[in-house]
Amino acid sequence: MAKVIPRPQLSFWENIYFVEIFKGLATTWGHAQKNLIKGDFPTRNYPDELPALPRDYRARHRLMKRPDGTPRCVACFMCSTACPARCINIVAEESDRLDIEKRPAKFEIDLLLCVFCGFCVEACPCDAIRMDTTLGVMVADNRADFVINKTTLMDWAPADYPATDTQSQKAPGGSLHAQALADFNSGNRH
Amino acid sequence: MFDWILANPYAVAGLLLPIVIPLVVFQILPLLVLIERRGAAFIQDRAGPNRAYIYIPVLGVKLRAFGMIYNATDAVKLLFKENFIPPFVHKGWYLFAPGIPVITGLLGLALIPWFAPMSYVAGESLAVLSGQMIEANSGILLLFAFGGLGVYGIVLGSWASNSKYSLLGGMRASAMMISYEVSMGLSVMGMLMLVGSLGLTQVVEWQGAHTWGIVVQPIGFLLFLVSMFAECNRNPFDVAEGESEIVAGFHTEFNGVKFMTFMTAEYLHVIAASVLLATVYLGGYQLLPLPLPLDGFDAPWVDLNTLWLKNHLGIIAGLMLAGGGAGLLGFAYLLVGRRRTYQANDANAVLKAERSKEYGLYIAVFALGGLGMLAGAVASVMLMHTAALGQTINNTVIFPGWVNAVTAFIQFNILIGKAMLFCWLFVWVRWTLPRFRYDQIMALGWKVMLNIALVNLLVTAVIAKLVR
Numbered sequence: 001m002a003k004v005i006p007r008p009q010l011s012f013w014e015n016i017y018f019v020e021i022f023k024g025l026a027t028t029w030g031h032a033q034k035n036l037i038k039g040d041f042p043t044r045n046y047p048d049e050l051p052a053l054p055r056d057y058r059a060r061h062r063l064m065k066r067p068d069g070t071p072r073c074v075a076c077f078m079c080s081t082a083c084p085a086r087c088i089n090i091v092a093e094e095s096d097r098l099d100i101e102k103r104p105a106k107f108e109i110d111l112l113l114c115v116f117c118g119f120c121v122e123a124c125p126c127d128a129i130r131m132d133t134t135l136g137v138m139v140a141d142n143r144a145d146f147v148i149n150k151t152t153l154m155d156w157a158p159a160d161y162p163a164t165d166t167q168s169q170k171a172p173g174g175s176l177h178a179q180a181l182a183d184f185n186s187g188n189r190h
Numbered sequence: 191m192f193d194w195i196l197a198n199p200y201a202v203a204g205l206l207l208p209i210v211i212p213l214v215v216f217q218i219l220p221l222l223v224l225i226e227r228r229g230a231a232f233i234q235d236r237a238g239p240n241r242a243y244i245y246i247p248v249l250g251v252k253l254r255a256f257g258m259i260y261n262a263t264d265a266v267k268l269l270f271k272e273n274f275i276p277p278f279v280h281k282g283w284y285l286f287a288p289g290i291p292v293i294t295g296l297l298g299l300a301l302i303p304w305f306a307p308m309s310y311v312a313g314e315s316l317a318v319l320s321g322q323m324i325e326a327n328s329g330i331l332l333l334f335a336f337g338g339l340g341v342y343g344i345v346l347g348s349w350a351s352n353s354k355y356s357l358l359g360g361m362r363a364s365a366m367m368i369s370y371e372v373s374m375g376l377s378v379m380g381m382l383m384l385v386g387s388l389g390l391t392q393v394v395e396w397q398g399a400h401t402w403g404i405v406v407q408p409i410g411f412l413l414f415l416v417s418m419f420a421e422c423n424r425n426p427f428d429v430a431e432g433e434s435e436i437v438a439g440f441h442t443e444f445n446g447v448k449f450m451t452f453m454t455a456e457y458l459h460v461i462a463a464s465v466l467l468a469t470v471y472l473g474g475y476q477l478l479p480l481p482l483p484l485d486g487f488d489a490p491w492v493d494l495n496t497l498w499l500k501n502h503l504g505i506i507a508g509l510m511l512a513g514g515g516a517g518l519l520g521f522a523y524l525l526v527g528r529r530r531t532y533q534a535n536d537a538n539a540v541l542k543a544e545r546s547k548e549y550g551l552y553i554a555v556f557a558l559g560g561l562g563m564l565a566g567a568v569a570s571v572m573l574m575h576t577a578a579l580g581q582t583i584n585n586t587v588i589f590p591g592w593v594n595a596v597t598a599f600i601q602f603n604i605l606i607g608k609a610m611l612f613c614w615l616f617v618w619v620r621w622t623l624p625r626f627r628y629d630q631i632m633a634l635g636w637k638v639m640l641n642i643a644l645v646n647l648l649v650t651a652v653i654a655k656l657v658r
Binding site for chain 2 (some may be wrong): 019021024025027028029031032035037038039040041042043045047048049050
């Protein structure tokens with residue numbers, strides 16, 4: 001059986017509109033004067049005030065660095081194989097170090113194809129690619145600029161990452177860099 | 191020529207006022223658009239449009255002026271849009287229609303008394319410079335006639351558009367106009383009956399000698415206010431436009447500068463309606479809602495309020511300047527707090543530096559303006575002693591020209607200030623109330639407002655007869 005919802009009956013004061021109108025005006029005035037005087041809106045001044053994204057938010061990628069500044073990537077193609085969008089384009093070449101076999105000559109990610117699933121990060125055996133930059137905003141004037149290369153991917157500073165992130169701090173400029181570089185040169189590259 | 195100008199300052203002022211006053215009142219329009227946009231935003235708990243800026247190279251400041259720049263960007267956008275004329279319209283009337291509401295809106299302003307009539311000595315006799323640009327005996331009736339003509343532009347535009355949605359919008363506007371014109375006329379009639387004249391100057395003078403219209407005619411005021419909302423096609427009576435029902439309403443086929451003209455007319459009508467409401471029910475250019483005492487003066491029909499104002503010009507100007515200065519300083523203080531908030535929240539150092547500079551400029555301008563006004567207040571209280579300057583000739587008090595000029599300026603500002611209250615009310619109501627359905631509007635107009643207006647008129651007539 002259908003449920004009958006009785007039509008609400010308006011009282012006399014509601015029927016002459018004016019009382020209810022002034023109540024409504026009081027409500028909107030409260031909001032207007034609060035926002036005018038205090039200025040703390042529930043909304044954010046978006047591009048000027050950015051939200052604080054957590055580190056595990058899957059944002060734009062970065063390539064991790066060894067203590068000597070070269071990418072940790074060994075051009076194994078695991079990430080580009082795992083990538084469901086096929087947006088990672090790697091060209092491998094022979095490394096100039098005897099203890100490292102390969103390195104990427106070219107490492108490109110097409111951000112327009114990328115679906116930000118994080119599979120490349122999961123697939124990487126060397127902790128070489130990460131998505132913890134918190135760069136949620138990617139802007140460019142044309143399509144070609146959305147294809148980011150090795151230089152852009154490695155353009156990050158250890159100071160922007162927490163001290164607990166030891167892998168980042170081992171890169172040049174990080175707090176653990178001196179010890180890490182000494183270890184690296186003595187043959188302990190992990 | 192130059193000698194004539196110096197010899198006849200009042201005649202020159204009379205010639206200049208019809209040009210100056212519409213230009214000055216037109217400057218309220220961008221302010222009203224700003225109030226509408228940011229007011230809407232504040233009511234809806236958001237910041238509103240505040241990002242368009244003009245870069246000032248010398249200071250290195252991105253001047254955003256609280257969203258005021260959007261008016262300029264809108265105007266530029268609409269002016270440079272392609273002037274497309276649909277092939278199916280009647281070209282002549284289509285191009286002519288948007289101008290009509292603007293013209294009638296401006297003509298309406300010409301009938302408002304912006305300041306008290308000034309008496310001055312011209313040769314042997316006394317002459318009067320009126321605060322109205324068109325002084326007609328029909329007064330408020332002529333104003334209603336101009337207001338009614340405004341809808342002709344809407345109907346003509348919609349008809350010439352040769353589009354059914356436009357026509358529906360135009361018909362709705364005209365039907366609503368007719369319905370609410372009736373209760374508008376009847377509601378203001380009570381006030382006119384008390385005054386005993388149709389002239390708006392007389393209405394304002396009566397309010398100066400007795401009390402404001404809103405006190406003696408509260409019901410008439412409410413009816414007139416509601417009718418004015420309908421006359422201006424403003425929410426909750428904005429059925430002439432309705433996205434969900436009739437595409438865009440009467441201006442569906444209008445674009446670019448023609449659309450801008452329609453929008454200008456809408457805001458112009460809001461200003462005209464606000465000024466009219468302030469004139470008829472809020473004392474017009476009168477300062478206070480009570481007749482003020484004046485020593486040794488007992489003429490029965492005289493503009494006591496203005497005379498009192500002219501006698502105490504220094505104190506009144508000082509108080510008004512002090513109020514304005516305090517307001518500006520308060521706003522500067524508000525901006526200091528806002529600047530601190532931005533310093534805490536902004537994303538990067540470049541933005542912080544830019545915003546700090548920009549707000550520093552605003553704070554400096556408003557603080558300096560406020561301090562200047564406070565200094566002006568002190569100066570006017572100390573320097574302007576006008577009580578002894580009036581000379582009584584033929585039972586009329588004649589003041590020197592500069593006193594008249596300052597008085598007129600003050601009274602113009604009083605009227606504009608009262609009108610701005612109503613402008614804010616228009617915006618406030620628009621973002622508070624949902625719109626009425628079309629049949630509800632008609633029912634409200636014919637079955638409720640008309641009856642209340644008639645009863646109000648009857649009661650006022652009886653009381654007016656008994657009191658006289």
